[in-house]
């Protein structure tokens with residue numbers, strides 16, 4: 001499993017007339033060990049979350065309920081990933097600018113993270129992000 005590529009990863013799905021079931025095992029269905037889990041909910045209409053990048057942290061984002069869009073930029077162009085099912089998610093490596101928007105009513109975003117919360121790991125200025133990308137030899 002590539003750990004440096006943005007990708008939609010399908011999760012196991014146990015279909016059952018009593019209700020479906022999906023699950024995630026670290027380093028098996030996602031390419032990292034889970035250090036932290038957080039979720040975003042009760043997002044008012046029209047709001048956006050997470051205009052930032054992480055230097056080290058990588059994430060796996062799932063729309064557990066409802067739908068939202070994740071906008072990702074690796075330094076050149078922004079691409080939109082629409083999430084609206086609980087049996088797949090979006091893997092976001094480190095050093096990717098990400099923003100989340102278009103949250104549907106009652107949507108629930110679950111985020112699995114490879115590191116604990118560390119404000120020092122955030123890049124919150126887009127120009128700083130682009131500069132860092134260029135200095136790393138990536139575009």
Ligand code: TYD
Pocket residue numbers: 036038040049050051052116117
């Ligand atoms: P932030 O990551 O900036 O939210 P978003 O990217 O969705 O806009 O986090 C918002 C606030 O929550 C910020 O003050 C830090 C705090 N926070 C934690 O304490 N622990 C966490 O794991 C996260 C994700 C945020």
